[in-house]
Amino acid sequence: MQADDTVVIIVDDDAAVRDSLAVLLSTAGLDVEAYASGEEFLDDWNPAKASCLVLDIRMPGISGLELLERLNASRARVPVVFITGHGDVKIAVKAMKLGAVDFIEKPFKFETIIESIRNALRREEQDRGRVVQVASHLERLALLTERERQIYDFMVQGDPNKVIAAKLEISPRTVEIHRAHVMEKLQAKNLSQLVKMAILAEVR
Amino acid sequence: MNKRIPLPLLVFFGLVIAMMILWFDLSDSYGIVEGVAYIALILLGLVSGRIRFVYIMAVLGTVLSVIGYLITVESNPWWALVINRGLTVLAIWITAILGINFLRREINLRTLIDTTVDGIVTVDTRCRIRTYNRAARQIFGYHPGEVMNRDISMLLPGVHGEDQKASIRRFLKQGENRSAAGELEVDGLGKDGSVLALELSVAEYEDGDDVHYLLMIRDISERKQAEENFRKEHQFNVQLVKTAPVIILTLDTEGRIIHFNRYLEELSQYRLEEVQGKDWFDTFLPKEEQGITKQIFDNSISGIRTRGNTNSILSKSGKKYFIEWFDNELFDSDGELIGILVIGMDISARKDAEKRIRDLQNELLMASRMSVIGELGTALAHELNQPLTALVNYVQACKRMFDEDGQHAGNSIPGIMDKIINEADRAATIITHLRNYFEYGSIEINREDINAIILDARELIVTDAGVRRVNIKCHLEKGLPDVLIDRIEIQQVLFNLLNNSLQALEHQVRRQIVISTRNAAGGFVEIEIQDSGPGVESDLLSQRYKHVFTDKKQGLGVGLSICQSIIDAHGGRLWQSGTPGGGATFHFTIPAVEEADLAGG
Numbered sequence: 001m002q003a004d005d006t007v008v009i010i011v012d013d014d015a016a017v018r019d020s021l022a023v024l025l026s027t028a029g030l031d032v033e034a035y036a037s038g039e040e041f042l043d044d045w046n047p048a049k050a051s052c053l054v055l056d057i058r059m060p061g062i063s064g065l066e067l068l069e070r071l072n073a074s075r076a077r078v079p080v081v082f083i084t085g086h087g088d089v090k091i092a093v094k095a096m097k098l099g100a101v102d103f104i105e106k107p108f109k110f111e112t113i114i115e116s117i118r119n120a121l122r123r124e125e126q127d128r129g130r131v132v133q134v135a136s137h138l139e140r141l142a143l144l145t146e147r148e149r150q151i152y153d154f155m156v157q158g159d160p161n162k163v164i165a166a167k168l169e170i171s172p173r174t175v176e177i178h179r180a181h182v183m184e185k186l187q188a189k190n191l192s193q194l195v196k197m198a199i200l201a202e203v204r
Numbered sequence: 205m206n207k208r209i210p211l212p213l214l215v216f217f218g219l220v221i222a223m224m225i226l227w228f229d230l231s232d233s234y235g236i237v238e239g240v241a242y243i244a245l246i247l248l249g250l251v252s253g254r255i256r257f258v259y260i261m262a263v264l265g266t267v268l269s270v271i272g273y274l275i276t277v278e279s280n281p282w283w284a285l286v287i288n289r290g291l292t293v294l295a296i297w298i299t300a301i302l303g304i305n306f307l308r309r310e311i312n313l314r315t316l317i318d319t320t321v322d323g324i325v326t327v328d329t330r331c332r333i334r335t336y337n338r339a340a341r342q343i344f345g346y347h348p349g350e351v352m353n354r355d356i357s358m359l360l361p362g363v364h365g366e367d368q369k370a371s372i373r374r375f376l377k378q379g380e381n382r383s384a385a386g387e388l389e390v391d392g393l394g395k396d397g398s399v400l401a402l403e404l405s406v407a408e409y410e411d412g413d414d415v416h417y418l419l420m421i422r423d424i425s426e427r428k429q430a431e432e433n434f435r436k437e438h439q440f441n442v443q444l445v446k447t448a449p450v451i452i453l454t455l456d457t458e459g460r461i462i463h464f465n466r467y468l469e470e471l472s473q474y475r476l477e478e479v480q481g482k483d484w485f486d487t488f489l490p491k492e493e494q495g496i497t498k499q500i501f502d503n504s505i506s507g508i509r510t511r512g513n514t515n516s517i518l519s520k521s522g523k524k525y526f527i528e529w530f531d532n533e534l535f536d537s538d539g540e541l542i543g544i545l546v547i548g549m550d551i552s553a554r555k556d557a558e559k560r561i562r563d564l565q566n567e568l569l570m571a572s573r574m575s576v577i578g579e580l581g582t583a584l585a586h587e588l589n590q591p592l593t594a595l596v597n598y599v600q601a602c603k604r605m606f607d608e609d610g611q612h613a614g615n616s617i618p619g620i621m622d623k624i625i626n627e628a629d630r631a632a633t634i635i636t637h638l639r640n641y642f643e644y645g646s647i648e649i650n651r652e653d654i655n656a657i658i659l660d661a662r663e664l665i666v667t668d669a670g671v672r673r674v675n676i677k678c679h680l681e682k683g684l685p686d687v688l689i690d691r692i693e694i695q696q697v698l699f700n701l702l703n704n705s706l707q708a709l710e711h712q713v714r715r716q717i718v719i720s721t722r723n724a725a726g727g728f729v730e731i732e733i734q735d736s737g738p739g740v741e742s743d744l745l746s747q748r749y750k751h752v753f754t755d756k757k758q759g760l761g762v763g764l765s766i767c768q769s770i771i772d773a774h775g776g777r778l779w780q781s782g783t784p785g786g787g788a789t790f791h792f793t794i795p796a797v798e799e800a801d802l803a804g805g
Contacts, residue, residue: 020595020601021597023620027604083593085590085593
């Protein structure tokens, strides 16, 4: 289910909460690290390591929400699960808008927290995968010839061959040939896949 | 008679007559007769009313007689002439001397009349004014010319009518308006139309066949005015005593009742007649207060002034009133102490109001405790949640451990269970703090360790402080004596002050609260709470009442006034120091246990 280098990181100012949660999560076989404050976490954090954050909201120093904002700002894609002693709707909404995976009130059941963490790790994986895919797509895109690139741009817009031929003032047959080359170079099974990748890579 | 003929004129006439007589004398020899003519000069002098002039005329006459003798000496035998002239001179001088005596007496009398302070007016039988002296002029305002020969009724309107004579006689004989000294009080009429208060004495005298009356008149307007003023003042005082809504009481030096006013009559239902002369303390004071009040009274008598004493009095029906007293000594004209004048104010209403205020303050205190806890509430809930969360996590962990590997579980579970117990304790402590805080019963003074109380308070507040990023430091002096306080009330004070500090630090860069304790003079312990906030622009303490309803600073004013009450009740002081921009510091002192206190128990 999880890669060997994924780690669940707990940030909570209360020592007992940190310790008890770490103990609990390790009974599920998870690797756990704990920090007492957002600052300490940021000092130590390695973005390359796959991880999921479990954050307390109300902390001295940087609050949980502030921490997430900072992470968002640095374009780091780390899934966050909030745990809190409050039941504040306002904060919950804000947390979700900031992109948190979940918002859980203390005290919580094991099943609840573990489900959220698993969701978070899954998403993390997906995110990670997506990043890789986009990177590959962009690499391959760079290998297209100039003509092939032109064809590609029209293809992902949805233009049929005839239209492309007219626009580029070449024969439809030429377009067909280039099209095949593009699909092959970009390793796309069909057009819709290509379009999806284009969107993901933000080149369309 | 009153007109004075100018002297030069007299001299001129005198000389003229003298010359005429001389010529007459020289022209013929009639013996003594001629000389006698010189007496005319004397008479002229007497008419003039001037003594000096009479002398001058006498001398002139004598000289001219002698000259006459010398000139006619040949025509007559010398001895006839000598006798003639001698007799002439004698006649001149006798006349002169008699006349001068007469004149002198008259002048003296006139001077007397003119300079006397009393007005002297004489009237004849027909009640016409014959003489009118200077004093009368001052009293009535008329010139002599205006009143001479006029009817006396223009000055004394009471004397009028046809039977004026009878009126005046009546003045004499009867004593209708006589004042003590035998004078009469009448109204006079001044020139300006004003009514004059006059005192009049009348004497009858004979002037030839007629009966004249001499009226001596004294203006007593001033005296009358003074009497009137006195009467008014006296009346005012009497009214004051009668109607003032305070007790006005006079006691003699033995403490017996001389007089009291109607207010006390109404209050106590005792009429003055009933108790006049009786002992004040026995009659009016409840038994238990008689002794000490009598003592205070004796002190007053011996000159030790006391003010603002209070004691109760009992009405006839046994109702008790609380009275505050102010006493003053009464002296007679010799300076002897004759008694005490006491003013008493019924403060029963005030006492009731004070009690009511205390009750209300207690209620407010309770409400304020609730509100303070409300402000800490969120933080406390969070505070409580932490141990509970940890507890639940640990227990679930243990359960899971049991579900899986029995051996693995054996090692860690006891350790985890210890932690569980810890967290449960932690939660329990917080609950206990809360419960203590709310256990507000009657005020209980106990020996307490103030440092421990402060640490407790800090515990309760530390999370809230943490969230607000406030650092709380404690500098607690070691070895402080125990303090005698109601723990809950002093906690209330601490929470209030700490709360205020927390709020003050809201937008500060540097956020720190320092709580210190130390020994203070006079058997007290001082607690100081200093924050790094903006400080206070003005004395918050004195403005505390103003802030109650207007300042939305979350009960800042109400909290402080309650703190003040609590500290006051403990006999301590609450004050503030700190300069604007440098943070605010609140101090309060509470009484410490002195070993001597314990001995007595």
